[in-house]
Amino acid sequence: MYRGRLWTMRQFSGFGTPEDTNKRYKYLLAHGQTGLSVAFHLPTLMGVDSDHPLAEGEIGKCGVAVDSLADMEILFQGIPLDKITTSMTINAPAAVLWAMYIAVAEKQGVSPKVISGTIQNDILKEYIAQKTFVFPPRPSMKLIIDTFEYGAKEVPRWNTISISGYHIREAGATAVQELAFTLSDGIEYVEWARQRGLQVDDFAPRLSFFFNSHNDFFEEIAKFRAARRIWAKIMKNRFKAREPRSQWLRFHTQTSGVSLMAQQPYNNVVRVAIQALAAVLGGTQSLHTNSLDETYALPSEEAVTIALRTQQIIAHESGVRNTIDPLGGSYFVEALTGELEEAAEATIKKIDDMGGMVRAIELGFPQKEIADSAYWYQKAVESREKIIVGVNEFAMPHEPIPILEIEESVARRQLERLRKVRRMRSQVKVRDSLTDLRKAARDEMNLMPFLIRSVKAYATLGEIMEALKSVYGEYQEPVSY
Numbered sequence: 001m002y003r004g005r006l007w008t009m010r011q012f013s014g015f016g017t018p019e020d021t022n023k024r025y026k027y028l029l030a031h032g033q034t035g036l037s038v039a040f041h042l043p044t045l046m047g048v049d050s051d052h053p054l055a056e057g058e059i060g061k062c063g064v065a066v067d068s069l070a071d072m073e074i075l076f077q078g079i080p081l082d083k084i085t086t087s088m089t090i091n092a093p094a095a096v097l098w099a100m101y102i103a104v105a106e107k108q109g110v111s112p113k114v115i116s117g118t119i120q121n122d123i124l125k126e127y128i129a130q131k132t133f134v135f136p137p138r139p140s141m142k143l144i145i146d147t148f149e150y151g152a153k154e155v156p157r158w159n160t161i162s163i164s165g166y167h168i169r170e171a172g173a174t175a176v177q178e179l180a181f182t183l184s185d186g187i188e189y190v191e192w193a194r195q196r197g198l199q200v201d202d203f204a205p206r207l208s209f210f211f212n213s214h215n216d217f218f219e220e221i222a223k224f225r226a227a228r229r230i231w232a233k234i235m236k237n238r239f240k241a242r243e244p245r246s247q248w249l250r251f252h253t254q255t256s257g258v259s260l261m262a263q264q265p266y267n268n269v270v271r272v273a274i275q276a277l278a279a280v281l282g283g284t285q286s287l288h289t290n291s292l293d294e295t296y297a298l299p300s301e302e303a304v305t306i307a308l309r310t311q312q313i314i315a316h317e318s319g320v321r322n323t324i325d326p327l328g329g330s331y332f333v334e335a336l337t338g339e340l341e342e343a344a345e346a347t348i349k350k351i352d353d354m355g356g357m358v359r360a361i362e363l364g365f366p367q368k369e370i371a372d373s374a375y376w377y378q379k380a381v382e383s384r385e386k387i388i389v390g391v392n393e394f395a396m397p398h399e400p401i402p403i404l405e406i407e408e409s410v411a412r413r414q415l416e417r418l419r420k421v422r423r424m425r426s427q428v429k430v431r432d433s434l435t436d437l438r439k440a441a442r443d444e445m446n447l448m449p450f451l452i453r454s455v456k457a458y459a460t461l462g463e464i465m466e467a468l469k470s471v472y473g474e475y476q477e478p479v480s481y
Contacts, residue, residue: 001283002321008286009311010087012254014039014064015298016410018074021064025079031305032312037087037288038075039063045132047093049462050414059411062298067414068421068460072100073107082110086117087162087252092134094121095143096464099451102155118159118208118252121147124185124357125164128366129171131477134465137358139472143447144189145196148203150448159208161189162252169212170258172374175223176340178212180347181366183230187348188357190239200239204246213275214256220275221327222336224282227251229341252286253279260295264390264398268292273310280314281327287311297403364478418460425458433457434467441471
């Protein structure tokens with residue numbers, strides 16, 4: 001817990017151009033945020049450049065636009081990467097964005113050996129829930145294990161994956177499903193790394209997790225406690241990890257986006273405070289608190305400040321940080337922890353019996369389970385069996401709230417920089433680096449050195465992803481299972 005050190009206050013943020021987001025980062029750091037967390041716009045999440053037809057109308061709207069190393073350089077301008085930790089929420093193109101970050105650090109004179117942070121890099125939950133996949137599951141898994149292998153040797157302080165239940169829960173999963181599917185994903189990554197020949201204790205200490213904190217206060221606390229118990233047993237008994245750090249479940253938490261309501265939006269401040277307190281009582285190492293206006297748009301400066309202050313008040317005024325596991329020994333919390341643990345382990349066994357999570361995804365098992373849970377939750381809301389304050393009970397009109405609007409000039413500025421990058425770079429270096437990258441992919445080599453070389457040549461994200469698509473192909477989700 002937090003007797004010696006507080007959790008990292010890491011507000012997820014990014015919008016517009018890299019210049020816009022760089023200003024927001026500096027604002028947040030000046031007001032007490034203790035770690036950065038990058039939100040990329042949808043084209044970057046999907047591995048396409050801002051001038052791709054699919055990017056039209058999306059540039060800078062749901063996060064920051066990053067097309068090349070030039071954008072990443074601006075994003076972290078004036079922010080010393082040896083002094084700050086950075087989390088990047090990126091999955092299918094995670095290795096490429098990590099290569100850009102490593103290159104920016106080197107340009108700052110900072111060795112990869114000392115930078116620290118996290119790439120989400122969790123492709124399994126994309127097939128299950130969030131759907132920003134690019135390549136089929138098996139080559140995607142190969143890319144992830146490349147980052148494990150490279151990180152263990154060259155970037156030892158970096159968490160090369162954040163195994164994410166957050167998006168699984170946002171898609172409609174129950175607490176038990178979030179717990180079971182997330183830990184099953186973790187098992188799959190460890191299995192693939194072992195098949196590569198990696199030793200568990202060489203990479204397991206850099207595995208991290210990412211959970212949702214939803215509205216049921218005690219259930220969420222019990223979920224976090226159960227997650228630690230289950231993972232410790234898995235690593236010790238199943239994978240024979242010797243190092244205590246390999247058995248730890250270190251996790252980031254974000255309050256529940258799907259629980260926020262457009263009706264009476266100031267109620268969201270209360271929801272976020274309750275969810276944040278549950279995460280803290282559950283022992284999170286890192287926390288993002290959502291802003292009250294996120295059902296309308298990306299957070300305004302005022303809204304994100306209130307969200308950050310929520311964490312700071314819990315940390316400095318509530319007294320909950322003064323003891324380890326403050327609810328430990330409570331009959332209700334202990335019994336609920338045991339119930340969640342037992343139920344999650346039963347689901348994990350079912351997935352094991354299918355042949356692991358990749359096979360379960362191919363069979364459509366977690367996707368169908370989540371769809372069913374989402375359906376029954378919505379039925380409960382519509383029948384008013386489940387009360388949502390201000391929505392299906394205690395409804396009343398409210399005044400419009402101010403929101404952050406992304407101007408159309410953002411797209412023009414981003415497209416102009418992309419054109420400039422393509423004019424100014426060495427086309428020969430780009431061509432050669434992409435040729436070598438394709439060959440390395442066909443030869444099943446570790447791609448990280450080739451990705452770093454490509455981004456340093458200012459090959460764009462879209463160009464790099466197209467090179468890999470020519471080898472790996474693209475994933476098309478089945479219409480039905």
